[in-house]
Amino acid sequence: MSVETTAGTQAVPQTSGKVKKVPLSEGARAERNLGWMLCAPAVIVMIGVTAYPVVYAIILSLQRYNLELPQAVKFIGFSNYAAVLSSPYWWQALKVTVIITVFSVGITLVLGMLLALLMHRTLFGRGTVRTAALIPYGIVTVAAAYGWQYAWTPGQGYLSAAFGNSAPLTTEISSIIVIIVAEIWKTTPFMALLLLAGLSLVPDDLQKAAKVDGATAWQRFTRITLPLMKPAILVALLFRTLDSFRIFDNIFILTNGANNTGSVSVVGYDNLFNALNLGIGSTISILIFICVAIIAFAFIKGFGTAAPGSDIGKR
Amino acid sequence: MAAVTTSAATPAPREKARTGPRTTPQQKAGWGIGNFVVIALALIPVLWMVSLSFKTPAAILDPSFLPKSWTWSNYTQILQTSQFIRPLINSIGIGLIATLIAVVLASMAAYAIARLAFPGKSVLIGMSLLIAMFPQIALVTPMFNIERSLGLFNTWPGLIIPYVAFGLPLGIYTLSAFFREIPWELEKAAKMDGATPFQAFTKVIAPLAAPGMVTTAILVFLFCWNEFLFAISFTSTTASRTAPASIAYFSGSSVFTVPTGPISAAAVVITIPIIIFVLFFQRRIVAGLTSGAVKG
Numbered sequence: 001m002s003v004e005t006t007a008g009t010q011a012v013p014q015t016s017g018k019v020k021k022v023p024l025s026e027g028a029r030a031e032r033n034l035g036w037m038l039c040a041p042a043v044i045v046m047i048g049v050t051a052y053p054v055v056y057a058i059i060l061s062l063q064r065y066n067l068e069l070p071q072a073v074k075f076i077g078f079s080n081y082a083a084v085l086s087s088p089y090w091w092q093a094l095k096v097t098v099i100i101t102v103f104s105v106g107i108t109l110v111l112g113m114l115l116a117l118l119m120h121r122t123l124f125g126r127g128t129v130r131t132a133a134l135i136p137y138g139i140v141t142v143a144a145a146y147g148w149q150y151a152w153t154p155g156q157g158y159l160s161a162a163f164g165n166s167a168p169l170t171t172e173i174s175s176i177i178v179i180i181v182a183e184i185w186k187t188t189p190f191m192a193l194l195l196l197a198g199l200s201l202v203p204d205d206l207q208k209a210a211k212v213d214g215a216t217a218w219q220r221f222t223r224i225t226l227p228l229m230k231p232a233i234l235v236a237l238l239f240r241t242l243d244s245f246r247i248f249d250n251i252f253i254l255t256n257g258a259n260n261t262g263s264v265s266v267v268g269y270d271n272l273f274n275a276l277n278l279g280i281g282s283t284i285s286i287l288i289f290i291c292v293a294i295i296a297f298a299f300i301k302g303f304g305t306a307a308p309g310s311d312i313g314k315r
Numbered sequence: 316m317a318a319v320t321t322s323a324a325t326p327a328p329r330e331k332a333r334t335g336p337r338t339t340p341q342q343k344a345g346w347g348i349g350n351f352v353v354i355a356l357a358l359i360p361v362l363w364m365v366s367l368s369f370k371t372p373a374a375i376l377d378p379s380f381l382p383k384s385w386t387w388s389n390y391t392q393i394l395q396t397s398q399f400i401r402p403l404i405n406s407i408g409i410g411l412i413a414t415l416i417a418v419v420l421a422s423m424a425a426y427a428i429a430r431l432a433f434p435g436k437s438v439l440i441g442m443s444l445l446i447a448m449f450p451q452i453a454l455v456t457p458m459f460n461i462e463r464s465l466g467l468f469n470t471w472p473g474l475i476i477p478y479v480a481f482g483l484p485l486g487i488y489t490l491s492a493f494f495r496e497i498p499w500e501l502e503k504a505a506k507m508d509g510a511t512p513f514q515a516f517t518k519v520i521a522p523l524a525a526p527g528m529v530t531t532a533i534l535v536f537l538f539c540w541n542e543f544l545f546a547i548s549f550t551s552t553t554a555s556r557t558a559p560a561s562i563a564y565f566s567g568s569s570v571f572t573v574p575t576g577p578i579s580a581a582a583v584v585i586t587i588p589i590i591i592f593v594l595f596f597q598r599r600i601v602a603g604l605t606s607g608a609v610k611g
Contacts, residue, residue, distance in 0.1 A: 028432070030512065031431050031432060031433065031512065032431075032432070032433040032434070033433075034427070034431060034433075034512055034513070035427040035431035035432070035433030035436070036427075036433055036435070038423035038424060038426060038427040038431075039423070039424045039427050039428075039435075039439055041420045041423065041424075042420040042421060042423065042424040042439075042443075042483050042487065043424075043439060043442070045420065045476070045479055045480050045483060046442060046443065046446050046480050046483055046484070047442070048476075048480075049454075049458075049476055049477050049479075049480035049481075050445075050446050050449065050454065050480060052457065052461065053453070053454040053457035053458050053461070054449065054453070054454070056456075056457035057453040057454070057456075057457060060456070060457075114349075115353060118346070118349045118350070118353060121346075122346045122349065122350055123338060123342070123343055123346045124343075124346070124347075124350075125347075125350045128350070128354065129350050129353050129354060131590070132353060132354040132357040132358055133353055133357050135357050135358070135361060135586070135589065135590060136357055136360070136361075137537060138537050138540070138586070138589030138590070138592070139361070139582075139586050139589065140540065140541050140543070140558070140559045140562075140582070140585055140586075141541055141543065141559075142543050142559045142562060142563065143364070143559065143562060143578075143581070143582030143585060143586070144360065144364075144582075146364075146562075146575075146578050146579070146582060147360050147361075147363055147364040147367070147579070147582065148360065150363075150367060150575055150579070151360070151363055155376060155378060156375060156376055156377075156378055156575075157378055158363060158378055158379070158380045160378060161378035161379075185356070185360065189357075190534075193530065193533075193534070194489070197489075197492075197493065197527070197530060201496050231492060231495075232492065235488065235489075235492055239447075239485070239488070242447065242448050246450050246451070248452070248544065249543050249544075265450060265452055268450070268452050268453075269452055272452065272455070272456060278456060281452075281456070282453060282456070285450050285452050285453030286453065288450040288452075288453075289448065289449055289450055289453065292448040292449075292450070293445075293448060296444060296448055
């Protein structure tokens with residue numbers, strides 16, 4: 001708010017009036033052209049790599065298309081969608097995916113916030129903590145997943161031995177817990193990194209002023225830090241939720257979907273590469289995309305997550 | 316924004332706070348415990364992989380955390396063959412090139428989104444969100460065909476191009492969040508002093524935005540380094556296969572015995588560049604975005 005007022009008094013009044021009346025003044029046109037120029041390369045790459053495959057995936061989802069029966073390719077409308085949506089495998093996979101997403105993202109948010117605060121405020125060893133915390137994020141998911149798998153293998157892993165030689169990867173619920181733990185371990189640093197970016201935007205002066213005025217640490221956190229960090233939190237949450245919903249690597253290595261632990265992506269992959277059913281596989285992909293679009297819509301409309309550039313009023 | 320200017324205008328509380336109570340030993344111990352827990356949780360699974368990588372085939376069937384007998388054989392096994400060395404080079408090269416391109420392009424777009432008024436902005440935002448959300452599995456089959464017809468299959472550009480495309484939405488989203496928080500009064504001041512919009516970007520805003528760009532670069536590089544599905548789908552030989560994909564080939568190479576030792580050794584080797592990378596850059600990640608600019 002104050003920015004706008006200062007800008008208003010600083011700017012030459014004539015020009016601002018001019019811009020309002022004639023939309024394509026010299027400056028506005030230059031600004032528009034610069035905007036297009038700056039965005040063009042990114043747009044070209046993103047459209048080039050995704051637009052055609054996306055359209056192709058939609059077309060595939062409307063066809064009976066099995067690679068083993070290439071002669072039998074046929075347009076069948078929405079039959080693939082009917083087949084998938086009436087299949088218990090799809091709903092089981094969706095249930096597993098939602099459970100994994102809700103628990104891993106929820107716990108990751110809390111742990112990520114704690115980690116971000118620790119990385120931001122700790123009195124000593126800050127560099128060591130940051131480096132250590134970033135390692136799980138940096139490790140290739142596949143490699144980390146092998147580590148967890150071996151750790152939980154009876155007679156071979158330390159975690160299995162510590163839990164009475166248990167074999168959690170052989171039953172549904174314990175497998176899902178192991179998968180969630182692996183996800184949390186892997187993604188908490190990502191969450192913390194994004195939150196830390198928001199945290200570093202909270203001015204120290206405000207914190208100190210509140211402290212002098214007698215605010216407790218908790219009050220300072222809930223009244224100053226959290227409100228100022230809200231945009232960063234929502235962006236981090238949105239990204240983690242969308243990413244978690246597509247979970248693939250961890251499940252693929254840990255259980256490969258055994259004992260009803262397959263996520264929607266694992267089921268889609270199986271239909272694409274093992275059953276060689278491009279039609280059903282693409283249908284599942286499009287359905288995953290629709291689910292993900294609903295999640296994003298809920299975040300942006302429901303919680304007011306800022307899409308990039310959406311708060312133009314702030315200028 | 317309002318808050319920032321207010322606090323900058325009133326330096327008095329800051330002076331007071333400086334003379335406030337010093338940290339107590341209890342606080343120090345609390346932070347110390349917190350540090351210790353984080354470091355332990357982060358490192359134990361990694362140390363487990365390191366330990367596995369030094370175990371002999373017989374010792375792998377012993378659940379103790381540390382190996383009773385140590386061996387380098389897992390490492391010599393993977394490092395003697397170009398089946399792993401070459402993928403490692405591919406991973407580094409492809410990751411760095413894709414990151415550089417993605418961060419440059421994303422910075423330009425994010426700047427335009429955060430700062431400039433132009434039609435089509437909301438379309439761009441919607442499109443990047445769409446791509447960020449799209450399940451990669453759905454793109455694998457059509458892109459496999461496209462890459463083969465363009466001669467990109469099993470080449471570096473064949474992986475760099477999709478990595479840039481999927482790094483861009485993350486970059487644009489993260490960077491425009493950073494850019495919106497930058498004190499744009501400085502840009503206006505520069506423009507009033509006669510700078511063109513482009514000069515305002517390169518001389519004033521880019522240095523302020525650098526920490527955000529470093530953070531974004533790290534996120535994009537780690538995405539490329541981690542990526543598995545494309546890496547295994549768009550490559551067929553070590554000419555462009557990345558390290559994670561090559562590990563999956565280890566596990567597929569023997570059907571009856573799981574090559575736990577070599578897989579662990581390979582996992583450790585591909586973790587080392589990340590540790591070096593993070594050690595090198597971590598200080599810059601949180602470097603105050605606007606420190607010195609607003610607080611003056």
